Amino acid sequence: MWNRRKDEAPTPIPSSQPPAPSALAREGIPLSTLPARNPEYESPSSVGSTTSSGSASRSASIGKSVVIKGQLFAREDLFIDGEIEGAVEMLENRITVGPNGKVVAGIKAREIVVLGTIHGNVEATDKIEIRKDAKLVGDIRTVRIVIEDGAFFKGSIDIAKPEAKPLVTARPPVGAPAPTPSAPAAAVASVSDANR
């Protein structure tokens, strides 16, 4: 009387939790397409974060079992933990070579972060970060460079002058009070937003 029969077992309550990654894999969703989420080498401004304008930045990820030969162009941030041979170009975005990443290619990007290995010349229109244990063989051309102790580098460094951006200033209406010292940046931002 107290023993419940097997066919009377309670049905599981549907959960609002998302399925675990292993469950996704069983359903055939390739895990390598999911954005990388390793807090060890994700800075606050990296993959999946929001930009200063408030919109979510788009990013792509190349998993560590992926090998690509050829040219790679993108208009979104890219995280590489696999192997790439050829050329990589994303002039408006950031490229991160993860700790397992191996790139035998020239790289051009706005920002380049190196945790893995690069054999080839790298050119950043903004900044290059070379982290501890990174290995870079090739010439660097950049505006700014950040180097952590413990990286291996062989090549030359050219520091380019930043490209002069046209200065857009908001002309205050007649009779309006003069901007305070902290105001110009806000004024410029609001003008550029208004032009979108």
Added chain:
Amino acid sequence: MVIEPTPSEHLRPSYGLEQLFAVLDPTGQRQVLDLGEFTQTNVTKIIGLGHRLTFEDILGMVDHVFGPGDPNEVQADVELTNQFLSSILDFEPDTFDAIFVWNTLEYMARHLVDPVVARLHRVLRPGGVMLVCFRADIREQLTVQQSFRIADTRTLSIYPKGHRQAAHLLTNRAVERIFERFGSVKFFLSRDRVREVIVRK
């Protein structure tokens, strides 16, 4: 084996550094080669002075090719020696106006030093200078590997990096013999028992 105590990081004046920067024309862009550790400080200082900088972490290459261990044992392998020599200092002749060799030669087996110095002679321009450092106390075999960082054109910041076995310890006469193909060799003894050697082609 005599083990040197680990000193703390410190700043000290460097006559070798002063001599080297005196040779570099501050008004023109000069080609500088750094064979030491890849550090933010040295990149910032040298490029900040307007020079073009090339890095080749030569001890990093030693470790990569030969692996860890007693340098006189692991660096004896003929095949690895050829691999190492074929992968370093592959520059056009007379490329550089100044070369920071730091203390890297102490950690290379004796049979590697001569070919490396011959290549340094080849890539240094006539009139160019090299700054090389050697331990002053040649009884120490297990030396504290130091990272040399340029604080300013007359001052070095020294960071200890832990103990590393030197391959050989050289007297002044032996150092002169290593650089005999160069025009001049000048010694400066620093307070922290390091001989700074300015070698001019």
